[in-house]
Amino acid sequence: MAAExxxxxxxxxxxxxxGQPFLFILFLLIYLATLLENSAILALVSLDPHLHSPMYFFLSHLSCLDLCYSSVTVPKILANSLRPQATISYSGCLAQMFFLMWCAGTECALLALMAYDRYAAICQPLRYAHLMRRGLCVAAAASCWLWGMLDSALHTLLASRLSFCGAARLQHIFCDVPPLLRAACSDxxxxxxxxxxxxxxxxxxxFLTVLASYLRILLAVLRMPTATSRRKAFSTCAAHLVVVALYFVTANLNYNRSSSGAWxxxxxxxxxxxxxLTPMLNPLIYSLRNQEVRGALRKVVGAQGTLRLHS
Structure with a gap:
């Protein structure tokens, strides 16, 4: 009966x-900013040899991930906001959920890997080249993507076995596991x-890996000789931790809040x-505040201006 x-x-x-044009414009602007920022990071890391290091290698993966993350949900949200009734097909719902969960699982692992990279660079500088050698970085990044995909495949498989009775209404703006579970009438x-x-x-x-890495980094920062160096390092670490905490806490609320669905x-x-929002903030916090990235951006913009003048 359930299968039927x-x-x-x-x-x-x-x-x-x-019927809420302000929210449509807000989501559209956030999405366009996300596309612009993350595409710029990918282009800069690819074009500038000075950015061919483990940190920027991982940042390019984060930018690629954020492009996918945002594109899985926002275009459909915007399209549905222009329709009298927001809908998504059953197969489209499972596909959206699969890619959303893939991105979520991958980003969790990638943020931990990036925190370890910063720990190795600051706390183990003499061993950094060995700890973060090219082959190991490629394998670690690939493992993050594979880990996220396997986790997502499990959730999608289990969701595909759910049955729904009556009107299949999801109290959400996109397909995800919690709203599907609330709408299901099977076990x-x-x-x-x-x-x-x-x-x-x-x-x-x-998340615990991120906290442990940044705790070790902060302890190393406290031993820095100058107040200027300490302030700069604290500012960078605090900004990273704010974005990481925002991501992990809101994701945890989304997937574990027992009262979810009541509001x-x-x-x-x-x-x-x-x-x-997080895919838009990540490039600002991790990359565009960085002097090397800003320098690479100025060089690219300057080179484009020179080409236009000569042409």
Missing amino acids: NQTQVTEFLLLSFH TRPSRLALHAASLFVGLSP PVVDTLVSALYCV
Whole structure:
């Protein structure tokens, strides 16, 4: 009976901010800024040999990931806001959820890897070239993507086994595991168990790695000889930790809040923070505040201006 009910579901009804032009313009501007910033980082890291280091290698992966992360959800949200009724097909919903969870799991692992890279650079400078050698960096980045994909595949497989009764309405602006579980009329315990396990291994473990790495970094910063060096290092570490905390805390609220669903507006805000706003903030915090990146950007802009003058 469950399988029969499930095959009858061809699309889901979604929440939408239809008729609210301010939110449409806000989401559109955030998305365009995300595309511009992350594309600029990818171009700069590719074009400037001075940025061919492990830190910028990982930053380029983060930018690629953020482009995918934002593009999985925002275009569909914008399109639905222009329609009388926000909908998504059943297969489209599972596909959106798969890529969203893939990006989420990968970003957790990648943020932990980037924190370890900064720990190795600051606390183990003599061993840094060995610890972060090219082959190891490539393997580590590939492992992050694979880890996220395997985690996402498990959640998507379990979600595909759910059945839905009556009107398939999701109290959300895009497809994700929690709203699907709330809408299902079949046993959701396997999916909920997988969510809790993922929160521990995919979410909490990387977050603790980030905290441990930055704690060691801060202890090293306290031993720096000049106050100027300490202020600069504290500013950088604090900015990184704010973005990381924003991402991990909001993601944890989204996937573990027992009362989730009681306030759809709150759920929408929490989701927007970690999968819409964070991809725009990451390049600003991790890259565009960096002097090397700003220098590379000035060189590229200057070279383009020179070419236009000569042409």
